[in-house]
Amino acid sequence: MSVPDDRPVGIGIVGYGLMGRVHAYAYRAIPVYYHGQPAPVRLVGVCDVDATRAKEGVTEAGFAFGTRRVEDLVAHDDIHVIDVCTPNRFHAEAVEAALRAGKHVYCEKPLAFDLPEARRLAQLAVRAGVTHQVVSEYRFFPAMLRARELIADNFAGRIFHVRGAYLHSGYVDPDRPLEWRLRREVIGGGVLMDLGPHLLDLMRWLAGNVESVCALTETFIRERRTPEDPTRRLPVEVEDAIIVLMRFTSGALGTAELSRVATGAEDELRLELHGSNGALGFNLMDPNWLLAYDRTAPPDRRGYTKLATVQYYPPPAAMPSPKFTLGWIRSHVHSQFSFLDAVVHHRSASPSFEDAVRVHELIEACYRSARERRWIGLDEMPEP
Ligand SMILES: NC(=O)c1ccc[n+]([C@@H]2O[C@H](COP(=O)([O-])OP(=O)(O)OC[C@H]3O[C@@H](n4cnc5c(N)ncnc54)[C@H](O)[C@@H]3O)[C@@H](O)[C@H]2O)c1
DSSP states (O other): OOOTTTTTTEEEEEEEEEEHHHHHHHHHHHHOOOOOOOOOOEEEEOOOOOOOHHHHIIIIISSSOOOOOHHHHHOTTTEEEEESSSOGGGHHHHHHHHHHHTEEEEEEESSSSHHHHHHHHHHHHHHHHHOOOOOOOGSSSSSHHHHHHHHTSSSSEEEEEEEEEEOTTTOOTSOOOOOGGGGGGSSSSHHHHHHHHHHHHHHHHHOOEEEEEEEEEESSEEEEEESOTTTTTOOOOOOEEEEEEEEETTTEEEEEEEOOOOOOOOSSSEEEEEEESSEEEEEESTTTEEEEEEETGGGGGEEEEEETTTTTTTTTOSEEESSSSOOHHHHHHHHHHHHHHHHHHHHSSSSSSHHHHHHHHHHHHHHHHHTSSEEGGGGSSOOO
C-alpha cells in the first residue's frame, strides 16, 4: 500500500499495553528526532480488547480513534501501517488481517507463536508485497551498529567465540502470579520465547548463521498462583532459564544464557566476541560504550578501548547531539524510523519476517535439543 505524497503515514497499533505505548511514543517522536524525515506520521487508530486501554490510547497518545476490533483498523483507508503489540498468541490474527488488507506490518518479537506459524506469516508477507519488519531494537543501539560495521571491516578477523547472555530477575519472586508471560498457551515458551528473540537475533546478525545447538532448560519455581485467585496454584509449564551451546556455520563456538531468575540482574544483555584480530564487548546496562580490543596494535598498546558510541546515529538523525547519553526507548525510535523509511521509499525492511523465521528455527531447535537431550542441527528443521 503506497502512501500518497500529500498524506501522512497513518499508523494503527494493535495492543495498547507496555509496547503499544512505547511504539506510540516513538512514532510521535520520529519527526522531531529526524527533522521531519521520512514523512509526516499520524496516529490514526488504536485497538485493544480492553476498551479502557483503547480509550487511553486516544486520550494519552493522541490516536484519532480507539476500538476493540482489529477489523476497524485494517478497513481504514488512512491507516497504511499496522503495528502489532499484542501477546504472542495473538500476533498472527492481527498480522494476517493486516496483510490481507495490503497494509505494511511492524510486529513485536517473536513474530509468531511457533515456527510453523512464523513460516506461514513470512510467506504471506512476501506474497502481499508489503514492507514487513519484526522488532529487534537492540540492533539499533549505536554500539551494536558500530560492532556490525567493525566486524564487516574485519576488525575481529576470524571469529572464534560468541558469548551472549540476557538476564532478568523479575520471576525470582515466587508470589509473582501466572500472567501471560508464564502461560505456555499464550507466550509459546519460557524465557527463550521472551528474551531469546533479542539475543539470538543479535548473535546471528553479528556472527552469522548457526549450524547446531545443544540446550538445557530449568524451571526453578514450578507452581505459581493465578492472577484471578491468590489461593489457586497451577504448575508452571515454561522454563525460567536456558543455557545453549552453539556451533556457527563459520565454525565459531557460541554460548547463550537466558534467565528470568538471575537475582541482581535488571536488564543485563551481554555480548562478547573474540576473533583472530580482535575482540568486542557490550553490556546493555552500560549502553554508551562498545569495548574493542585490537590485537593488531603493537603489544605495548594493546588493551580494551571504550569506544564512545553514545547517540551516534546516522543522518538524517538530527536530535539530540551524539554526546548525550542513550536510553532504551531511543532504540525503538530508530528501529521504527528505519521501518517507516523503508515503507516510504518502497524498500524492504530489516530485520524482516524471514529473519524472524531464522530466529524461530533456532528457538525450536533449542527446545527440541532440551527435550531430546542431544545436539540438534538446524538442517533438522527443513521447510515443510
Ligand atoms: N521489544 C521489546 O523490548 C519488548 C518488550 C516487552 C514485550 N515485547 C513484546 O511485545 C508484545 C506485547 O507485550 P507487552 O509487554 O506490551 O504486553 P502487555 O500485556 O503490557 O500488553 C498487551 C496488550 O494487548 C492487549 N491485547 C491482548 N489480546 C489482544 C487482542 N487479541 N487484540 C487486541 N489487543 C489485545 C491487552 O489488553 C494489553 O493491553 C509481546 O509480543 C512481547 O513479546 C517486546
